[in-house]
Amino acid sequence: MALHVPRAPGFAQMMKEGAKHYSGLEEAVYRNISACKELAQTTISAYGPHGQNKMVINHLEKLFVTNDAATILRELEVEHPAAKILVMASQQQEQECGDGTNLVLGFAGALLENAEELLRMGLSVAEVTEGFEMACKKALDVLPSLSTGSISNMRVKEEVLPAIRTAVMSKQYGNEDFLASLIADACISILPAKVSFSVDNIRVCKILGSGILQSTVIQGMVFKRQVEGDVTKAEQAKVVVYSCPLDSMQTETKGTVLIKNADELLNFSKGEENMMEQQIKDIADTGVKVIVTGGKVGDLALHYANKYQLMIVRLLSKWDLRRLCKSIGATPLPKIVSPTSDECGFCNHVFVDEIGDTPIIVFKQDAKESPIATIVIRGSTENILDDIERAVDDGVNTFKALTKDGRTLPGAGAVEIELASQVSTFGESLPGLEQYSVKKFAESLEIVPKSLAKNAGIKETEVLSKMYAAHHEKKTFAGVDIEADCAAVLNAVEAKVIDLFITKYWALKFATSAACTVLRVDQIIMAKRAGGPKAKPNKDWDED
Template identity: 55%
Template sequence: MAMKIPKSGYGRFMKEGAQHFKGTDEAVQRNIEACTELASQIRSAYGPNGMNKMVINHIEKLFVTNDAATILKELEIQHPAARIIIMATEMQEKQIGDNTNTVVILAAALLEHASNLINMGMTPQEVAAGYEQAAEKALEILPTLVVKEASDLKNMDEVRQYLRSAITSKQYDNEDIIADLVAKACVTTCPANSYNFNVDNIRICKIIGSGVNTSRVMNGMVFKRGAEGEIRSASDARIAVYTCSFDLTQTETKGTVLIENADELVNFSKGEESEVEEQVKAIADNGVKVVVAAGKFGDLYLHFLNKYKIMAVRLTSKFDLRRLCRTVGAQPQARICAPAVNLLGHCDSVAVQEIGDENVVVFDKNSETGKVATIIIRGSSQSRIDDVERAVDDAVNTYKALCKDGKLLAGAGAVEIELAKEIESYGAKAPGLEQYAIKKFAHALETLPKAIAENAGMPTTETLTKLYAEHVAGHKNAGIDIWKREVMDAVAHNIFDLYAGKRLAIKLATDAAATILKVDQIIMAKQATGGPKPRGPKQQDEDDEGMA
């Protein structure tokens, strides 16, 4: 009988198969490596000249985009330290809806610089403390760099300029077209108190075909389906909305009827017909020209709707139904009846239009402002349209963020350089070891303009030197001009960044980096294997096999 030898170290209290890394070399440096690796893949997607990534997710859907949030979401990254950074980007996406890439790049740059400091003998805690101090200082300086306050959010031309940079970073070649679309949609649906602006009121309808430049905004709603009956359009229309299907209810048709001769048969179906006709006539008498229902339209009902020249539209999504009610001002009915006039909606024109080879029903309000606007995005392929949608999404979110806080900073890397310059000089005055970390924080901030320059194919060191020279000379808004490949005034060129977005990005990136630095042990419990193996099929008897 062999003697049982007690295990030593970690093996003692973990299941077999648990992994464990500890200490600066194993845990901290490994985590930093993972995060740097992640960022190096994302960094090339930063800024207007960012390269696209082709991501095929776990259910084989194809994404072609340079939107960091989308890329990271679809990659399903496993590494625990990288997940921390991804959580930070998700937070940014939720709160602001843009600047996600900034978070990844900044956090990873902070970690990369931390790695050098740790190799030089500083402890991770000291580095983290220095970073937090520097970030605090950065958030103190940031408000002083605000160049402009977005005051008039109902002014199309102004809004267009504020949204430009959010769009340029996703769709470099179409920023003007998309900025126009989004500005129009946002201004149209913006309520009197712009603080209450709701992103949901801007719908997107994606239709393949033609080019992005034929996209347009409709004031109202657009649904990707045709009309049910023969009537294709109605103008100045009253609208009745039903949440049920527009068909005979089951109970009226079930039950046994003994029919003895032909007359009885005729009379039986006649009764049903006249009842349906009565209902439809009552609806028509109230001036209804369009009926919208959530379920299917019965043949009999359609016959009479056509007879009374009423257009029939079927919507499958209850969310769309709810939005439509809000748009046209209708009260949805739960059963088939003729609603009172004050419960009916109204719309200037409802029509089936053919866009590309899709039939769409357009509920259009001709007025200047509306509750809901729809942006119709055209494009040559599905993935192209999807990417334009992401740009629109970012722009709409930017508008929303502006409604909450209208402060704007100079874009094109100007803010980062100015911050880096200030923090560098702040670090030089700091006593103790933090100064090294504070200076590295300044260097990490440079990574962002550096990435813009790099992706535009400009010499990075030279560009940075030029930028610094401008900033030291007092030009706070000097940024990178990727068209002319030189330094320019970002504000004069209408390139703005959101103050709220930048602020949150710096905060989240520093938090993520500090969190990762403070990890000194990684303990992974044994992974669950998913239970015992399933049994195979039972052995068949001989005589069954012939039949099987």
């Protein structure tokens, strides 16, 4: 008779063997808070213009050196379920505003750290989360009153520059004026009259060499390629776009041709040549000067294209093909036929150029004609180029956010301190135990000026006391002066350090929501992972 060993009592006996189960404050809540705190502390040191860079090597061994929280999180691939909730909140912020991901993480981390103190004091989770939600509601009610004004005309460069400049400053400190000017020019040049602004219409072309100050904006598209034929330039050109290869088409069914003598062989190949020439001639007769194809270009087609002085561009990416069609107003054709005038696009200048030692093809439109602009960025290494691209991306997203809501707020931590003092006062008026968590919410808001000061190498306690003193004197625009040698405050509006209302609004909302979600978890149940043990590689196996 087999000996029956009883399973452990409680929840574990209902689960498959190998399942894990944690419950209660000690096992579940504090563990989750600890993981989230670690994650927040990792990214908060990269906050602000003086934020430190992180070196991340992803699973494909690609190296990233950046202080962009969204990139760090994307490449880290966080596994912990509670920390994942914070990551999801920051991703939501990235989709909503394109900026402020680090603020969401840092603030949520600070909320959870303060919540841990309250829970250890004896408050219940419900009281803490309720207090946080009340404080968040109060903060969002106060936020519109702190606005420095609204950007009314998006086509005036001087109005949008300060907001873009602040977004770029946190990624590329020192180059923010030059980059912000480039981004503003590119965005304003393609801003449609009524339809909403699309971030996808600002392209970035990264070319190694030279320095960041050699970056330029081109109205139209730039491709890092060579042309296929001999013609390298076309002015005021009609352009036809084919999504298929430019080659003699093969039949779908197999056929057998019986050739009896040499004349038949010559005539057979001649027929194919004549057909190809006729196709290219028909295209040239419509006035087309440039052919863009999405597939390979046959030798025969290339020969006749050179004969009829047609410029041939081959694009490997279907996305590039679509964007080019949008830029020049063409319709992509699935078959080699002579196009109608409606199907052709038009481009003012198509030419081959060389930047550094990189050959490029430029489709350039005259001012105000192109719905797509390309920012050509230069830099000495791939990492620098990637970092500039992320800064440009933040700037473009800031412009898009301004088209949704033009309100601005003072930056440099001024908003957070003003909210902290007002939320703290609100907490004192509450009768219940929620007042403790409302005050802790106000304390958590200090993470922004603290991080800005700490990363700039200034004593954070001194800065905080000076900022609180200034805000009590009704100087609501007083923020951290990161350029001063010692703790000092500045007027954020005069210094043109401007944040967007929409970014701050969503950051507060997402961070509070994520923190409350993590706190409300009282049990972690992990089912047994699928699959058996991983096989150990044999010594004869390939590394790949």
